[in-house]
Amino acid sequence: MRSDIEDFTTSSKIRDAAIELFGxxxxAQTTIRDIASAANVSPGLVIHHFASKAGLREACDRRVLGISSQLTVEKADVDALQKMMGEYLSHPEKYRAETAYIRQAIIDESALGDAFFGALVSMTEDMLDAGIKGGSIRELEDPRATAVVLASNSMGMLVLGRHVARSLGHDAYGVDTINRIGIPTMDLYTHPLYTDERFLNAARAVIAISDKSRER
Incomplete structure (x- = not known):
């Protein structure tokens, strides 16, 4: 029993150190030796727990995606979203390592990076489904494609955080920037940008013609 608890604590310490360094x-730049040093363990112990750097990366993905999954579904509930936003804005440092990790995972051109984004899209689709069932989100023509758009927008904001902050006169992407973009983001999701459906109908017409031409 005691040995199992010690192993769990050690593996968690290694995983958390890896999340910090990977982010x-x-x-590619982070080595097993770097992670072992940060976790104050031997490189051999890292291999013992995770078999390889790829295995450790997968464990980090599962940890970060597990946290993100819970938060994503909660976004469909007003009270949960308000609580989550308040917690983040009050203690942004608690989410710094995970946020940096997600940024790196999105820009990482690898099979694991692809799988990570796919998981984020699926979680966003779950959030949309929960919102539709709960009445906070309207019925959608294509929930999967909508989830891709929303996930891309969110991750794009994260990846481009430095540029977003700079464009708004801030030194770094942090609470000040998030406070500035929070209302415009919710406003766009809550109210239509266009005053009628002319642009939507134009897009539908063009796409219908494109689909027909490809079928020939």
Missing amino acids: RNGF
């Missing part, structure tokens, strides 16, 4: 330095 800060990138996956």
